[in-house]
Structure formats: structure tokens, C-alpha cells
Amino acid sequence: MGCIAELFFEIFVEGIVELIGYCYIKLMQLIVPDKTVPEKAKKIIKNTVTTISALLGIVLIIGLIFLLQDDPFMKSIGRYMTYIPLGIMLVQIVLGIVVKAVNSLKK
Numbered sequence: 001m002g003c004i005a006e007l008f009f010e011i012f013v014e015g016i017v018e019l020i021g022y023c024y025i026k027l028m029q030l031i032v033p034d035k036t037v038p039e040k041a042k043k044i045i046k047n048t049v050t051t052i053s054a055l056l057g058i059v060l061i062i063g064l065i066f067l068l069q070d071d072p073f074m075k076s077i078g079r080y081m082t083y084i085p086l087g088i089m090l091v092q093i094v095l096g097i098v099v100k101a102v103n104s105l106k107k
Contacts, residue, residue, distance in 0.1 A: 021057060024089070028053045030096030053092075060085040 063081025
């Protein structure tokens with residue numbers, strides 16, 4: 001019975017993580033302009049944004065793991081590895097929303 005509960009919990013957590021990752025990457029791609037950029041350049045930009053977003057997510061997860069350690073040095077590293085990517089992500093999301101809002105006002 002424990003294996004079934006673990007399987008359902010893992011499926012649930014995996015789904016939540018995938019949903020958060022998908023939403024984050026879509027928010028990051030709001031920065032990519034829709035017009036005035038050739039299709040090839042747009043693909044390269046989207047791939048780059050996706051790669052950077054994935055790297056920030058991985059660093060954030062590792063930083064959260066380091067925050068849970070008892071060693072003060074590891075906690076210090078974990079703080080930097082958590083707060084810096086969160087700050088970068090926040091700036092990216094705010095810029096994406098601002099760009100989308102400015103584009104909406106222009107129309």
C-alpha cells in the first residue's frame with residue numbers, strides 16, 4: 001500500500017513541478033518580440049531563454065537543498081544560490097509583463 005501512495009504522491013509532485021516550470025518558461029518568453037524579428041532569430045532567442053530559465057531553476061533547487069543543511073557554510077551558499085536566481089527570475093517576469101503591457105497600450 002505504501003508503494004501506491006508513494007507513486008501517487010510522486011505523480012502529483014511531478015505534475016506540480018512541471019506546471020510551475022511550464023508557466024515560468026512561458027512568462028520568460030513574453031520578452032521575445034513577436035514582430036520585427038526574423039523567425040530564425042526568434043527560435044534562437046526562445047531556445048536561449050528556455051535554457052537560461054532551466055539553469056536558473058536548477059540552481060534554485062540546489063540552493064534550496066543547501067538551505068536545508070545544518071552546516072552554516074552550506075546555508076550561506078544556499079542563501080546566495082536561492083536569492084540570486086529568485087531575483088533574476090523576478091526581474092525577468094516583471095520585464096515580460098511590462099513589455100506585454102506596453103505592447104498592449106500601443107495597439
